Amino acid sequence: MVYTSHMEEPQTLSLHFEERGSGRPLLLIHGFPFSSRMWAGQQDALSGAARVLAPDLPGFGESPAVDSATVESYAEDCVALLDALDILEPVAVGGLSMGGYIALAFARLFPERTGALLLLSTRAGADSAEGKAGRDATIAKVKEHGPGVVAEGMFPKLLAPATYSEQPAVAAELQTIMATASQQGVVAALGAMRDRPDASGLLAELQAPALVLHGTEDQVIPHSEAEAMAAALPHARLELLEGAGHVPNLEQPERFNQVVLDFLANS
Ligand code: MLT
Secondary structure (H helix, E strand, O other), X not given: OEEEEOOOOOOOEEEEEEEXXXXXXXXXXXXXXXXXXXXXXHHHXXXXXXXXXXXXXXXXXXXXXXXXXXXXXXXXXXXXXXXXXXXXXXXXXXXXOHHHHHHHHHHHHOHHHEXXXXXXXXXXXXXXXXXXXXXXXXXXXXXXXXXXXXXXXXXXXXXXXXXXXXXXXXXXXXXXXXXXXXXXXXXXXHHHHHOOOOOHHHHHHOOOOEEEEEEOOOOOOOHHHHHHHHHHOOOEEEEEEOOOOOOHHHXXXXXXXXXXXXXXXXX
């Protein structure tokens, strides 16, 4: 499905998104460098409890790219999607990793539209100076060699060590998903992550119920980040998925879906 946003005239942006179910809206924002396809195991499983909306961010999956982006512009794209669907009531906003950075920007910019937050395999802090320099180096590499260098570099760390050997189909699916990321989309997202603000101070002000979910074997973002967020949020439930890596919804879909369904039922 495609909608058209006129957020930044005269640019017109059409984002692809997947939609399943009805009732309470649940927005699922994908991580980097993935697409809405990463939520394939959630769309049907959660559709009995929510209207699940999963956009492809600009330059990922089937959405056209933009020249530059910020976590705020991605959050605005998500709100434009909700507006286009006439969803004006508060929604549950979930995001994995980069999607979590965007979910936090959404909560900061649109508190009245944030009914609940799902912070999945993410962190509240900004990039360190070293992290920002790393983003710049990666942008230079992507410009020279194409987006595949990101997938290649990240792949060995994305899953729990055991997932690679025990669930090779999950590893293959992740590579398929990453292969759809465009050069322009990857460069824009790296810039957005590099420049994102520190959201740590925001957490104490967030009144929406929050689910903070993280794999104990996450090799990209340590689970101590989730523990710190849950401690700072006034209404948080912390779930550490034993043995899961950075993409727990793919690695342990049944457990993941059960935790999300419990959270939605109680928030
Ligand atoms: C992600 O998984 O979305 C990214 O790796 C997060 C990051 O690079 O900070």
